[in-house]
Amino acid sequence: MADLASSFVGITSPNPFWLASAPPTDKEVNVRRAFEAGWGGVVWKTLGSEGPPIVNVNGPRYGAVWGADRRLLGLNNIELITDRPLQVNLDEIRRVKRDWPDRAMVISLMVPCDEESWKDILMRIEDTGADGVELNFGCPHGMAERGMGSAVGQVPEYIEMVTAWVKHYSKLPCIVKLTPNVTSILPPALAAYRGGADAVSLINTVKSITNVDLDHFSPFPMIDGKGSHGGYCGPAVKPIALNMVAEIARHPDMRGLPISGIGGVTTWRDAAEFIALGAGNVQVCTAAMTYGFKIVQEMISGLSQYLDEKAMTLDELRGRAVPNFVEWQDLNLNYTTKAHINQDDCIKCGRCYAACEDTSHQAIAMSPDRVFTVKDDECVACNLCVNVCPVENCITMVELPVGSMDPRTGRPVAPVGTWTTHPNNPSAQAAE
Amino acid sequence: MSNTPHTAGIVAGRLPADAYARNFGDAEPPLDRHEAQVAADRCYFCHDAPCITACPTDIDIPLFIRQIATGTPEAAARTIFGQNILGGMCARVCPTETLCEQACVREAAEGKPVEIGRLQRFATDMLMTQGVHPFTRAAPTGRRVAVVGAGPAGLACAHRLAMLGHDVAIYDARPKAGGLNEYGIAQYKSVGDFAQAEVEWLLQIGGISISNSMALGRDVTLAGLQADYDAVFLGMGLAGVNALRVPGEDRGNVRDAVDFIADLRQTPDKSALPIGRDVVVIGGGMTAVDAAVQSRLLGAQNVTIVYRRGQDRMSASDYEQHHAQTAGVRIVTNAAPVAVHGNGAVTEVEFAYTAEGPGGLSLTDDRFRLRADQVFKAIGQTLSGAPEGLALTGGKILVTGPGRTSLSGIWAGGDCAAGGDDLTVTAVAEGRDAAMDIHASLTRRG
Ligand SMILES: Cc1cc2nc3c(=O)[nH]c(=O)nc-3n(C[C@H](O)[C@H](O)[C@H](O)COP(=O)(O)OP(=O)(O)OC[C@H]3O[C@@H](n4cnc5c(N)ncnc54)[C@H](O)[C@@H]3O)c2cc1C
Ligand SMILES: Cc1cc2nc3c(=O)[nH]c(=O)nc-3n(C[C@H](O)[C@H](O)[C@H](O)COP(=O)(O)O)c2cc1C
Ligand code: SF4
Numbered sequence: 001m002a003d004l005a006s007s008f009v010g011i012t013s014p015n016p017f018w019l020a021s022a023p024p025t026d027k028e029v030n031v032r033r034a035f036e037a038g039w040g041g042v043v044w045k046t047l048g049s050e051g052p053p054i055v056n057v058n059g060p061r062y063g064a065v066w067g068a069d070r071r072l073l074g075l076n077n078i079e080l081i082t083d084r085p086l087q088v089n090l091d092e093i094r095r096v097k098r099d100w101p102d103r104a105m106v107i108s109l110m111v112p113c114d115e116e117s118w119k120d121i122l123m124r125i126e127d128t129g130a131d132g133v134e135l136n137f138g139c140p141h142g143m144a145e146r147g148m149g150s151a152v153g154q155v156p157e158y159i160e161m162v163t164a165w166v167k168h169y170s171k172l173p174c175i176v177k178l179t180p181n182v183t184s185i186l187p188p189a190l191a192a193y194r195g196g197a198d199a200v201s202l203i204n205t206v207k208s209i210t211n212v213d214l215d216h217f218s219p220f221p222m223i224d225g226k227g228s229h230g231g232y233c234g235p236a237v238k239p240i241a242l243n244m245v246a247e248i249a250r251h252p253d254m255r256g257l258p259i260s261g262i263g264g265v266t267t268w269r270d271a272a273e274f275i276a277l278g279a280g281n282v283q284v285c286t287a288a289m290t291y292g293f294k295i296v297q298e299m300i301s302g303l304s305q306y307l308d309e310k311a312m313t314l315d316e317l318r319g320r321a322v323p324n325f326v327e328w329q330d331l332n333l334n335y336t337t338k339a340h341i342n343q344d345d346c347i348k349c350g351r352c353y354a355a356c357e358d359t360s361h362q363a364i365a366m367s368p369d370r371v372f373t374v375k376d377d378e379c380v381a382c383n384l385c386v387n388v389c390p391v392e393n394c395i396t397m398v399e400l401p402v403g404s405m406d407p408r409t410g411r412p413v414a415p416v417g418t419w420t421t422h423p424n425n426p427s428a429q430a431a432e
Numbered sequence: 433m434s435n436t437p438h439t440a441g442i443v444a445g446r447l448p449a450d451a452y453a454r455n456f457g458d459a460e461p462p463l464d465r466h467e468a469q470v471a472a473d474r475c476y477f478c479h480d481a482p483c484i485t486a487c488p489t490d491i492d493i494p495l496f497i498r499q500i501a502t503g504t505p506e507a508a509a510r511t512i513f514g515q516n517i518l519g520g521m522c523a524r525v526c527p528t529e530t531l532c533e534q535a536c537v538r539e540a541a542e543g544k545p546v547e548i549g550r551l552q553r554f555a556t557d558m559l560m561t562q563g564v565h566p567f568t569r570a571a572p573t574g575r576r577v578a579v580v581g582a583g584p585a586g587l588a589c590a591h592r593l594a595m596l597g598h599d600v601a602i603y604d605a606r607p608k609a610g611g612l613n614e615y616g617i618a619q620y621k622s623v624g625d626f627a628q629a630e631v632e633w634l635l636q637i638g639g640i641s642i643s644n645s646m647a648l649g650r651d652v653t654l655a656g657l658q659a660d661y662d663a664v665f666l667g668m669g670l671a672g673v674n675a676l677r678v679p680g681e682d683r684g685n686v687r688d689a690v691d692f693i694a695d696l697r698q699t700p701d702k703s704a705l706p707i708g709r710d711v712v713v714i715g716g717g718m719t720a721v722d723a724a725v726q727s728r729l730l731g732a733q734n735v736t737i738v739y740r741r742g743q744d745r746m747s748a749s750d751y752e753q754h755h756a757q758t759a760g761v762r763i764v765t766n767a768a769p770v771a772v773h774g775n776g777a778v779t780e781v782e783f784a785y786t787a788e789g790p791g792g793l794s795l796t797d798d799r800f801r802l803r804a805d806q807v808f809k810a811i812g813q814t815l816s817g818a819p820e821g822l823a824l825t826g827g828k829i830l831v832t833g834p835g836r837t838s839l840s841g842i843w844a845g846g847d848c849a850a851g852g853d854d855l856t857v858t859a860v861a862e863g864r865d866a867a868m869d870i871h872a873s874l875t876r877r878g
Binding site for chain 1: 469474499503510
């Protein structure tokens with residue numbers, strides 16, 4: 001079995017699976033159960049300043065989106081940071097870390113945007129034995145209205161300033177958690193980097209309304225007939241998170257900046273994908289909230305089996321896909337494939353036909369006895385049929401070798417050629 | 433082809449040649465990748481899942497199904513084998529309808545449980561056909577343990593002990609290892625030579641020797657084993673059978689169902705197996721169902737199971753009964769044999785209807801006869817050849833906790849030990865747990 005031991009900004013853990021700062025890490029009892037189940041580390045539920053604790057709503061705080069079979073695809077929440085007294089949290093953190101010294105214990109923090117507040121909280125957490133801090137600049141609801149969370153995370157100057165304070169007043173590794181509620185993730189990430197962050201983690205939740213109650217005409221979760229936007233997470237946000245992680249990973253100015261990948265990690269595969277796109281570890285919230293802590297066992301066995309099969313170490317996987325994450329203009333426009341339907345696997349549902357005939361390129365033929373075949377002279381290889389087919393790998397994309405005839409264009413497949421050199425590209429011609 | 437299902441007497445080759453391969457092929461074909469994916473996606477990953485509790489070996493079922501769903505059936509197999517080294521056989525033979533699948537919350541919700549048994553087979557076949565043995569031995573302890581019986585209980589015990597670093601010597605009375613996996617399980621549940629392949633795969637752990645055709649009480653003695661080994665595990669199953677105790681029982685063509693099944697399992701060419709035209713099977717358990725169904729599959733025209741109590745009391749599950757009826761077996765209940773008639777060989781069996789009263793089961797005067805040229809007795813197996821000095825209870829070896837017998841240094845498990853259902857999976861659990869207790873006792877002393 002591959003060794004999954006991980007070191008992230010010098011914080012070691014037996015595996016790269018951490019629980020994200022959220023309800024699963026809200027208190028001692030949860031975190032102990034999580035460690036017993038095998039989680040490598042936790043980012044403790046965000047702590048605020050000393051003072052009267054935060055209050056939460058007392059009605060539903062979650063909304064949800066489901067797939068077939070009521071599988072939870074997306075969750076949204078209007079929960080705030082911890083609503084328990086600061087000292088209680090600090091005492092619990094100290095106790096748990098003492099009993100589980102090999103697990104990563106990172107404390108998430110969110111206090112008002114002034115130097116005194118940050119200095120104060122950093123002093124208070126000093127002797128908990130925690131391995132690091134994560135600055136929650138991500139939360140999109142409730143705290144943002146009070147000038148914290150994503151209100152800071154959306155202003156790069158604030159990120160840089162607060163990060164610098166934290167680095168000044170604490171020796172602990174500092175992870176800056178970013179909000180996806182921005183047009184580009186790069187300015188906030190660069191600001192964290194300039195401020196001296198040891199790492200960034202992303203994404204926090206995405207501003208959202210999951211659904212509307214059509215009897216009460218209120219967004220859901222509905223509190224006494226009214227709803228507020230919440231933060232979206234779970235499998236549905238993974239594509240957004242992957243892109244943002246990859247954007248940072250490939251940015252030349254941030255090369256080497258460790259990234260903790262968060263957002264929709266549900267299986268070992270999701271984790272491996274984040275790591276391949278540059279994440280040093282991953283954090284999980286919704287999957288644990290959906291299935292319980294035991295899922296980490298599948299993540300551990302799956303990732304180590306994958307690494308064994310690839311004869312690769314965790315370090316070698318990290319960032320492996322980053323060089324292949326390019327701009328559209330760098331894609332090989334001459335690369336040509338054709339859909340191919342494996343008749344043995346086909347269950348004759350006809351979904352590929354409907355998709356292609358109605359909405360794409362009329363490239364699938366249907367015989368009277370429901371045999372579906374691809375018309376190579378029409379197929380543009382868009383992949384839609386592959387994606388709507390209920391049987392995995394029944395429809396595959398077969399590559400046409402360079403030099404072979406493409407029946408659609410009537411021309412042989414040409415060697416590599418991108419938009420940058422394409423004859424239709426005015427700037428390509430201008431450059432010549 | 434000269435014989436047909438209605439040829440009188442006990443003859444071979446009642447069916448067209450190609451029918452045998454079909455009849456004795458997989459009763460439940462293995463899932464392919466797509467089917468396994470769809471089946472796995474149905475699992476809810478329940479907390480403290482009821483299916484785990486229902487499995488005698490406590491396999492972490494939601495975890496292994498999730499591992500299949502995420503494309504790592506090999507990891508799923510490791511999860512299974514970690515609890516149940518005969519997970520491959522159990523996937524084929526467990527009456528899942530009364531175990532894990534009965535407990536599945538989707539059985540309660542929709543009457544359609546997740547297909548746990550078939551998913552288990554998908555995962556275990558995957559790893560076993562790759563020839564991968566997922567465990568390695570701990571450093572040798574120098575301790576030696578004798579195991580009597582190479583059935584599921586003995587094999588599970590031996591494997592666990594070997595894994596923990598002990599050396600294990602298995603003695604089995606039969607020429608081949610596997611116990612009832614090799615000689616008893618219905619052919620269509622365990623097709624091909626799976627039982628032997630599984631034994632070979634299991635032995636890859638190393639540190640286990642098997643001496644076949646070596647019977648306790650005949651070739652070795654308990655005292656001898658105690659002298660030569662640090663501990664002894666008895667997993668000798670139930671080698672004896674109950675008798676009908678009715679006049680005419682000794683007539684020709686009246687056999688024990690387990691012998692018939694053993695012959696059937698050991699005959700590769702099923703068309704060479706003689707079978708009666710009118711077969712009567714007496715009993716109400718899995719053995720009765722297997723004997724009856726396989727008689728039909730060999731081409732017997734009329735096969736009747738006769739059970740002395742009501743259908744709900746049959747120990748064969750509803751699923752098994754349904755399977756028998758689908759195979760064309762007639763099930764007659766509330767009737768007990770009173771005489772076997774014939775002239776030399778059996779020609780008829782006479783039954784009396786029974787009545788259930790406060791004093792137990794009684795025979796009524798209402799009688800009937802069934803035509804029979806072959807009769808299979810399947811009214812229960814018994815412990816035979818238990819060594820002297822062991823306390824018994826209800827005809828089986830008395831055990832406490834993880835298989836401790838009344839004699840120190842001697843453990844027992846599987847069918848020969850009291851308690852637990854007589855199932856392959858139960859035998860595996862008991863063998864495994866006894867091994868852990870033996871290990872604890874050996875390392876404590878050492
Ligand atoms: C016809 C039939 C069908 C069955 N079908 C199913 C099924 O579908 N599913 C299911 O779960 N269970 C089934 N069972 C029950 C299951 O096979 C047993 O519960 C299981 O095999 C018990 O395992 P064991 O190791 O205790 O005994 P066994 O499998 O009986 O193995 C005992 C071993 O000990 C050996 N032995 C016996 N005496 C001695 C001796 N004196 N010295 C040395 N060796 C000895 C025997 O040769 C044998 O190899 C069936 C049983 C029968 C009879
Ligand atoms: C109910 C709930 C509360 C959360 N609270 C916090 C928080 O206090 N601090 C924080 O940094 N992130 C918080 N998050 C965001 C998660 O840590 C995580 O970034 C996000 O859910 C995406 O990961 P996921 O898709 O695995 O859930 C919360 C998420 C949920 C669902
Ligand atoms: S999970 Fe259900 S029971 Fe538990 S706090 Fe939430 S609403 Fe209440």
